[in-house]
Amino acid sequence: MYRIHMVEDDDEAAERLRGMLLRYADERGLDFHVTRDASALPLMEDRPSYDLVFMDIQLPGIDGMECAEFLRQYDQTTPLIFVTNLAQYAVRGYEVDALDFVVKPVSYGSLCPKLDRALRVVDRSRNRSITVRTREGLRVIPLADLVCVEVRNHDLVFRVMDEEGEPLAQRGSLSALEGELAGAPFVRVSQSCLANMGLIRRVRKDELAMADGSTLYFSRAKRKPAMERIADYLGGSV
Amino acid sequence: MGVADAPLGEVASFALSLAQIVTGIGLFAVGLPRRERFGLRLALAVGALAAVVGAGSLLLGSLGMPAGVGTGLLVLALFALILAYAVAALPHLFEASPWASLFCCTAGYTVQNLASGVEGLTRLVAGPALSGPAGALTCTLVATAVVYPLCWLAFARPARRMGLVEVEDRRIGWSFAFVVLAVIAFDVANKALPGYGVPVGTVVVLRLVHAAVCLFSLGTEVELLVNQRLRAQAQTAHRLAAERERQWRLSQRNVEAINLKCHDIRHQIRSLEGQGAVVDRAVLDDIAREVSVYDSLVRTGNEALDTILSEKGLICEREGITFTCIADGAALSFVAPADLYSLFGNALENAIEATRQVADPDRRTIGLDVRVVAGMARIHVENTFAGQVRFGPDGLPRTSKHDEDNHGFGTRSMRVVAERYDGTLSVRVEGGVYQLNVVIPLPD
Numbered sequence: 001m002y003r004i005h006m007v008e009d010d011d012e013a014a015e016r017l018r019g020m021l022l023r024y025a026d027e028r029g030l031d032f033h034v035t036r037d038a039s040a041l042p043l044m045e046d047r048p049s050y051d052l053v054f055m056d057i058q059l060p061g062i063d064g065m066e067c068a069e070f071l072r073q074y075d076q077t078t079p080l081i082f083v084t085n086l087a088q089y090a091v092r093g094y095e096v097d098a099l100d101f102v103v104k105p106v107s108y109g110s111l112c113p114k115l116d117r118a119l120r121v122v123d124r125s126r127n128r129s130i131t132v133r134t135r136e137g138l139r140v141i142p143l144a145d146l147v148c149v150e151v152r153n154h155d156l157v158f159r160v161m162d163e164e165g166e167p168l169a170q171r172g173s174l175s176a177l178e179g180e181l182a183g184a185p186f187v188r189v190s191q192s193c194l195a196n197m198g199l200i201r202r203v204r205k206d207e208l209a210m211a212d213g214s215t216l217y218f219s220r221a222k223r224k225p226a227m228e229r230i231a232d233y234l235g236g237s238v
Numbered sequence: 239m240g241v242a243d244a245p246l247g248e249v250a251s252f253a254l255s256l257a258q259i260v261t262g263i264g265l266f267a268v269g270l271p272r273r274e275r276f277g278l279r280l281a282l283a284v285g286a287l288a289a290v291v292g293a294g295s296l297l298l299g300s301l302g303m304p305a306g307v308g309t310g311l312l313v314l315a316l317f318a319l320i321l322a323y324a325v326a327a328l329p330h331l332f333e334a335s336p337w338a339s340l341f342c343c344t345a346g347y348t349v350q351n352l353a354s355g356v357e358g359l360t361r362l363v364a365g366p367a368l369s370g371p372a373g374a375l376t377c378t379l380v381a382t383a384v385v386y387p388l389c390w391l392a393f394a395r396p397a398r399r400m401g402l403v404e405v406e407d408r409r410i411g412w413s414f415a416f417v418v419l420a421v422i423a424f425d426v427a428n429k430a431l432p433g434y435g436v437p438v439g440t441v442v443v444l445r446l447v448h449a450a451v452c453l454f455s456l457g458t459e460v461e462l463l464v465n466q467r468l469r470a471q472a473q474t475a476h477r478l479a480a481e482r483e484r485q486w487r488l489s490q491r492n493v494e495a496i497n498l499k500c501h502d503i504r505h506q507i508r509s510l511e512g513q514g515a516v517v518d519r520a521v522l523d524d525i526a527r528e529v530s531v532y533d534s535l536v537r538t539g540n541e542a543l544d545t546i547l548s549e550k551g552l553i554c555e556r557e558g559i560t561f562t563c564i565a566d567g568a569a570l571s572f573v574a575p576a577d578l579y580s581l582f583g584n585a586l587e588n589a590i591e592a593t594r595q596v597a598d599p600d601r602r603t604i605g606l607d608v609r610v611v612a613g614m615a616r617i618h619v620e621n622t623f624a625g626q627v628r629f630g631p632d633g634l635p636r637t638s639k640h641d642e643d644n645h646g647f648g649t650r651s652m653r654v655v656a657e658r659y660d661g662t663l664s665v666r667v668e669g670g671v672y673q674l675n676v677v678i679p680l681p682d
Binding site: 238 | 560564598613674
């Protein structure tokens with residue numbers, strides 16, 4: 001179930017968009033819960049959380065850009081798609097970390113690829129987790145917190161965000177784990193390391209700086225395919 | 239050459255050598271397109287050669303063994319003649335230029351020479367055990383069976399993969415012909431040496447030198463060919479890049495000119511309105527709207543980017559393609575304008591070309607997104623398309639155009655540009671939408 005919110009003052013435009021969203025969901029067997037505000041205020045006052053927000057730029061009072069700036073102060077992750085009359089207004093969408101924009105009147109054919117991409121991004125933060133069988137017992141780790149998995153001797157070592165002390169260890173093969181995590185944003189950077197693309201803070205030519213401060217290195221053989229996968233991920237294509 | 243000094247029969251031994259030469263040349267010529275009635279042509283060519291060689295060997299036979307300098311020179315002359323004949327005959331068997339022919343023949347000859355040298359070495363080392371016609375034949379066959387497949391793997395196959403191109407430096411062809419003949423002369427001399435009482439050890443060393451020279455000669459020839467091709471490709475890429483540079487400057491001037499014109503037109507519209515003249519309001523509005531199309535000029539803060547995106551944006555507008563663009567120009571400030579033009583020019587032209595063919599006009603759409611992500615400048619271009627996309631082994635799409643060398647270059651040259659900045663280009667299809675992603679690490 002996806003909670004999709006529209007901030008749109010024009011009733012007709014809102015109904016059009018709602019219709020298209022429901023049509024999209026219907027065609028793909030998805031469940032959309034679509035809500036709407038006619039101004040930016042409710043979002044700013046109540047701060048509800050949604051999976052995806054369509055924000056009209058030309059709003060009376062506080063316009064869409066300003067609202068987005070405000071939103072980003074406390075929420076850096078909810079994907080935002082601007083709706084605008086003129087493409088020019090949205091070119092600077094990156095400043096508020098907007099995912100994309102659509103131009104009115106919205107056409108269904110051009111909306112579909114954008115929704116595809118938006119949902120791919122939304123699905124990244126959907127709660128998937130992995131169960132690790134350590135010697136002490138079972139631990140369930142949300143994938144969003146798993147920085148990387150490394151091979152040390154015959155063990156797989158799981159590095160988790162914000163966790164100090166002994167990292168979790170489990171016997172197993174990295175390739176098998178990679179298979180288990182298929183569909184999740186992980187990339188094999190070397191024969192002995194699987195990294196979480198969602199927790200990459202900075203990519204350099206030969207290394208990855210991760211969100212927990214650690215650095216992972218590419219092996220020469222894996223660098224090219226890993227970088228291509230990272231390129232796809234950062235582009236929102238996977 | 240496999241001149242058997244046992245009474246195997248001059249004719250038979252020469253026939254064997256002939257077969258070896260033909261096979262050697264064949265190793266390198268097999269990739270060439272054959273002319274029609276190839277079988278007939280081949281039979282004629284080989285037949286003529288056999289006749290010449292047969293006559294020549296009879297002549298040599300009549301001169302009698304043992305060989306003296308005179309005979310040696312005659313042998314050398316004979317093989318030079320055979321080489322010349324082969325070079326002349328090959329273009330009649332295959333669709334090949336004289337220079338490709340020169341390559342195949344000199345390389346093939348060298349392979350045969352190498353086999354002959356190995357055979358001689360084997361016989362020398364084995365001593366009397368392998369004398370006699372049966373022994374000679376065994377040596378020849380074994381040497382052939384060992385040397386030919388190895389040369390195929392090491393030289394002929396890689397050369398074939400690269401394709402035989404127009405070798406521009408013709409001196410290479412001639413110098414290899416010269417080397418081949420020198421090597422043959424060396425081989426002939428080696429064969430005569432035991433007859434002069436030169437110790438076996440010395441002859442073995444000389445034979446090894448001969449083999450090494452053959453291998454080196456083959457390796458160098460193939461290497462030069464490969465490099466030639468890469469150089470030719472680089473030249474083409476360079477030419478295309480220069481073309482892009484020229485286009486970008488042209489576009490820049492165009493865009494500026496259009497800007498100026500629109501400004502003037504708007505000014506005139508305003509003055510018309512101000513005068514309260516009897517002008518149809520609707521018509522004025524129409525004109526204003528037409529002119530506002532040029533407002534879709536993109537402003538990203540990066541001049542080169544602005545130019546290329548505006549230009550392609552106008553094309554999309556004209557073709558009814560929905561083009562959405564989010565671009566942080568500052569993200570690519572470290573990339574040279576010509577490279578930006580190349581990257582985005584290629585990406586958007588490919589996208590326009592592909593999405594234009596989608597049946598439903600509503601679905602013709604291109605999305606472009608450029609911004610900084612994870613310390614990299616990230617370019618994302620997606621577009622709908624019709625039909626299938628097949629990917630090659632390098633992860634890039636196979637071009638459907640016949641003119642592969644110029645058009646297939648589009649995505650490939652984007653990758654070259656990206657990699658020049660230590661970046662990565664990746665292409666995939668997701669949800670029926672073509673996705674191009676380029677990431678380039680920001681300079682420190």
